[in-house]
Amino acid sequence: MRRNIVLIGMMGAGKTAIGSELARRLRRPFADTDTEIERAAAMTIPEIFARDGEEFFRARESEVLSRVLALGDRIVSTGGGAWMRPENRSHIAENGVSVWLDCDLDTLWHRVRHRPTRPLLQTADPRGTLQRLIAERGPVYALADIRVPAQRGDSIEETASRAMDAIRAHDPKILEVK
Numbered sequence: 234m235r236r237n238i239v240l241i242g243m244m245g246a247g248k249t250a251i252g253s254e255l256a257r258r259l260r261r262p263f264a265d266t267d268t269e270i271e272r273a274a275a276m277t278i279p280e281i282f283a284r285d286g287e288e289f290f291r292a293r294e295s296e297v298l299s300r301v302l303a304l305g306d307r308i309v310s311t312g313g314g315a316w317m318r319p320e321n322r323s324h325i326a327e328n329g330v331s332v333w334l335d336c337d338l339d340t341l342w343h344r345v346r347h348r349p350t351r352p353l354l355q356t357a358d359p360r361g362t363l364q365r366l367i368a369e370r371g372p373v374y375a376l377a378d379i380r381v382p383a384q385r386g387d388s389i390e391e392t393a394s395r396a397m398d399a400i401r402a403h404d405p406k407i408l409e410v411k
């Protein structure tokens with residue numbers, strides 16, 4: 234079974250957008266943990282946070298992530314907080330290669346500020362919250378196998394190409410066609 238390629242990073246970094254582009258190019262199945270959680274719960278992420286709280290969401294996230302990773306061969310886009318749990322990092326390391334989409338605050342803010350779909354940003358100062366999350370999570374994201382800079386000026390295609398180059402440089406076998 235081929236190793237999964239697992240995208241991690243902040244909300245708005247492009248895990249979903251770049252992940253689906255990589256899956257299309259590599260002709261591999263795509264899985265997005267946020268989408269899988271919403272499907273299983275038949276609720277949106279803001280609804281899950283509002284009704285059951287973040288801890289409940291994190292438990293479902295770990296379950297979904299394990300299930301998807303066990304399938305293998307996938308491009309897996311995670312939610313922004315998934316990488317913060319040590320057990321999730323261990324599962325990802327056992328079943329795939331981790332790719333951090335490293336995106337700056339201004340670009341992230343530009344992308345997420347008009348979207349009400351990220352419950353963690355429903356604060357009095359969402360830009361400040363985003364900045365704090367970047368500061369808290371940055372050192373942990375940096376534990377990923379591979380770092381790919383994802384800047385505002387780059388198109389989805391350019392960032393996807395940069396990710397492919399970085400994965401190939403890390404281990405060419407990961408991109409081999411069956």
Ligand SMILES: Nc1ncnc2c1ncn2[C@@H]1O[C@H](COP(=O)(O)OP(=O)(O)OP(=O)(O)O)[C@@H](O)[C@H]1O
Pocket residue numbers: 242243244245246247248249250251267310311312313344351383384385386387388389390392
């Ligand atoms: N170069 C780019 N790379 C990635 N996304 C881009 C780019 N340019 C524009 N976008 C847009 O920015 C948004 C990125 O959000 P996306 O949902 O992919 O982020 P995410 O990392 O999956 O966030 P979350 O953790 O909240 O799921 C999308 O609407 C995407 O179309």
Ligand SMILES: O=C(O)C1=C[C@@H](O)[C@@H](O)[C@H](O)C1
Pocket residue numbers: 243244267278311312313314315350351352353
């Ligand atoms: O960064 C985060 O903690 C989150 C990011 C999103 O992908 C969702 O998983 C949820 O909104 C939490």
Ligand SMILES: [Mg+2]
Pocket residue numbers: 248249250265267310311312
């Ligand atoms: Mg996403």
